[in-house]
Amino acid sequence: MSRDFRKHADLFDRMATRVGVDLEQALFRGRLQPGDLSGAVLACTDCSDPQDCARWLDLSEAEGGPRDRPPGYCRNGDLLAALKP
Structure with a gap:
């Protein structure tokens, strides 16, 4: 797996957590298919500014509490x- 893909998988997982989405539960309950998950990570790799995303995540995590939306x-x-539940 490429380092870039792993970086974006981490960003997507962090973003889901920040907005209150449990990806594991979504997969378990059938609300998200494994192919959808990899597609979401691939969509994330097309982001023009992943550094800004990482900064947004760092700031929102420091402030605590979930966000309504990315x-x-x-x-x-x-x-x-x-x-979202």
Whole structure:
């Protein structure tokens, strides 16, 4: 697995956690298919500014509490919104 793919998998997982989405539960309950998960990570790799995403995550994690939604530029914002409980 490439380092870039791993970096974006981590960013996507962190983003899901920040907006209150449990990816493991979504997979377990059938709300998210394994192919959808890898597709989301691939969409994340197309992000033009992953450093800004990482900064947003770092700041929001430092502030605590979940966020309602990822930043507007997130390529997976609609997917994450649909997966929210």
